[in-house]
Amino acid sequence: MPATSSTSPGAPDAEAETGGHPKRWAALAVIAIAQLMVVLDATIVNIALPHAQADLGISDANRQWVVTAYTLTFGGLLLLGGRIADYWGRKRAFVVGTVGFALASAIGGLSGDGAMLFGARALQGAFGALLAPASLALLTVLFTETRERAKAFAVYGAIAGGGSAVGLLLGGVLTEYASWRWCLLVNIPVAAVALIAALPLVPESRAHGDTRYDVPGALVVTAGLVSVVYGFTQAAEDGWTAAPTLTFILVGVALLAVFVLIELRTRNPLLPMRILLDRNRGGAYLASALIGAGLFGAFLFLTIYLQTVIRYTPLEAGLASLPVTAGVLLAAGGASQLLPRIGAKPLMLGGAVLAAAGMVALTQVDVDTSFVALLLPAQIVLGLGLGFTFVPLSSLALYGVPEHDAGAASATLNATQQVGGSLGTALLNTLYTSAVAGYLATRTPDPIVQVRALLHGYSVAFAWATGLILLSGLTTLFLIRVRRQDVPTGGPAHLG
Numbered sequence: 001m002p003a004t005s006s007t008s009p010g011a012p013d014a015e016a017e018t019g020g021h022p023k024r025w026a027a028l029a030v031i032a033i034a035q036l037m038v039v040l041d042a043t044i045v046n047i048a049l050p051h052a053q054a055d056l057g058i059s060d061a062n063r064q065w066v067v068t069a070y071t072l073t074f075g076g077l078l079l080l081g082g083r084i085a086d087y088w089g090r091k092r093a094f095v096v097g098t099v100g101f102a103l104a105s106a107i108g109g110l111s112g113d114g115a116m117l118f119g120a121r122a123l124q125g126a127f128g129a130l131l132a133p134a135s136l137a138l139l140t141v142l143f144t145e146t147r148e149r150a151k152a153f154a155v156y157g158a159i160a161g162g163g164s165a166v167g168l169l170l171g172g173v174l175t176e177y178a179s180w181r182w183c184l185l186v187n188i189p190v191a192a193v194a195l196i197a198a199l200p201l202v203p204e205s206r207a208h209g210d211t212r213y214d215v216p217g218a219l220v221v222t223a224g225l226v227s228v229v230y231g232f233t234q235a236a237e238d239g240w241t242a243a244p245t246l247t248f249i250l251v252g253v254a255l256l257a258v259f260v261l262i263e264l265r266t267r268n269p270l271l272p273m274r275i276l277l278d279r280n281r282g283g284a285y286l287a288s289a290l291i292g293a294g295l296f297g298a299f300l301f302l303t304i305y306l307q308t309v310i311r312y313t314p315l316e317a318g319l320a321s322l323p324v325t326a327g328v329l330l331a332a333g334g335a336s337q338l339l340p341r342i343g344a345k346p347l348m349l350g351g352a353v354l355a356a357a358g359m360v361a362l363t364q365v366d367v368d369t370s371f372v373a374l375l376l377p378a379q380i381v382l383g384l385g386l387g388f389t390f391v392p393l394s395s396l397a398l399y400g401v402p403e404h405d406a407g408a409a410s411a412t413l414n415a416t417q418q419v420g421g422s423l424g425t426a427l428l429n430t431l432y433t434s435a436v437a438g439y440l441a442t443r444t445p446d447p448i449v450q451v452r453a454l455l456h457g458y459s460v461a462f463a464w465a466t467g468l469i470l471l472s473g474l475t476t477l478f479l480i481r482v483r484r485q486d487v488p489t490g491g492p493a494h495l496g
Contacts, residue, residue, distance in 0.1 A: 024142040027202045028152055031135045032159050034098050034194040037187050038128045039163030046303045047171030047318050048180035058114040061236040064429040065118040067300055068229050068422040073125030075418025076222035079270045082133035082411050086207040090137045095198060097131025102191035109185035133411060141205045165325040172318025214270035217262045224255030225419060232426035236433040275409050283479025284396035285416045287472040291389060292417040293424025294468035300425060301461045305365060309454060323376055327383020335391035344392035345480045352473030355385025359466040363459045367451060399482055428461045435460040
C-alpha cells in the first residue's frame, strides 16, 4: 500500500490551505470506530473461547482455529488489501470491508458448530485485511498538514493500543451477562454506525498508475501458511513424525518457497523482496514474527487458565488480563522518548529480556496462584517488555525504505506479527495438548490429576513462549546493526 497517494481528481484546492478535507475530523471519528471494531476482535474472542468451545463441542486440538483462522487470513491478505484499497478506491474498500466484517460476524455469532465458527473468523480476517489498510490510507489522504496528521495518527495509535483492553472488558461483560455469541454479534451495530456515517463524511480517493494486483502471491502465501498451521494441529493428534503432519508442514513450506519465487519475478509484487533483504529491516520483521508467535498463544492460554483453573468469571478474567495492556501503554510512552537518544537495538534487547522475564513468571501458575503476588507483576513486566519492543520495531520497519515502499513496509510489520501469532498459537496449542496427554498417560486419572495435567500444559506453553521471545532478542542482537541517528521516529506502522 503506497504511502504517498494522490486524491481523486477534482479535490478542492482549499484542502491544501486547511490541512486536509473539510470534514476530516468527523471522518476520523468514523474511521476510528471501524478500526476499533477490527482491533478489539483480536482479544474479545479470547475471553469468550472457553464458553464457545464448550457450547460447540470444539476439541482442545482444534480450538486454536478460532484465533488462527482470523489472524492467518488477516495477515496473509493484508498487503493485498492495501493494494486493493489504493487502486480500487479507499472509501469503497472501507465500505465493503465494513459490511463484509459485519456479515462475517453475524455468521460467527449464529454458528452451530466449530467449522462454521472457524469459517466466519476466516471471513472476518479477510474483510479486516481490506478495512484496516483502507482506514490508514484514508487518514494519509484526509490529513495533509504535518501537525494535524500527527494528531490523527495519535488517535489511530491510541485505538490500536487501547483496543485490546476494550476487547478484554467487552468480551467479559458480553460473555458473562449475555452470551459468547454477542462477542461477534456486537460488531453488527458498530459497523452499521460506521457505515451510515462514512457514506456522507468520507471522501473517495485512489492511487493512479499501474493498478495490477499480485493475486497469485496472496493466494499462495495464505495457502502455505494454512497448510503449516494445519500440520501443527495434526501433530497434536497424530504426533510430529506422522505422515499427515509432515505432509502438511512440507507442503506449506514448499508453497511459501513458491511465494518467494513469485515475488521475485512478478512486476507488481505483493511483498517486494527489497524490503526484506535489508539486514536491519529483515531482522526487525523476523523479531516481530517471533514476538507474535510467543505472545498470541500465551495470551490465549492465560485467559483459559483464569477461567478453567482459577474459576474467574469472564468479566473477572477480562479485568485480570488488563495489566499487560497497561504495561504496554506505559512503556510505549517512555520508548518514544528514549528511541532518539539510545537507538532501537538497546530498547528491543531490553524489551525482550523484560517480556521473557514476565513469561517465565507465568510458568509458575498453580491452582491457588495469587493475582497480586504473581499474575499482576508478571503481566506488568511482560507488558513493559512489549512496549519497549513494539515502538522501535515500528521505526525499523521504515528504516531506509524508499517513499513509494513505505506503505508496504509498514503493512509487512503488521503482517509478520499476525502470521507469527498464527503459527505460534498453533504450535503452542499442540505443545500444550501433547504435554497434557503425556502427563495423564503416566498417572491414574482423577479430578486432581486432571487439574495438574492442565497446569503442566500451561507451564509448558508459557515456557516455549519464553523461548520464542528470547529468540527474538537473539535475532535483534545478531542482525540489527542500524545506527541511532538513522532510525525514523515518526509514522505509524500498525494496521490493526
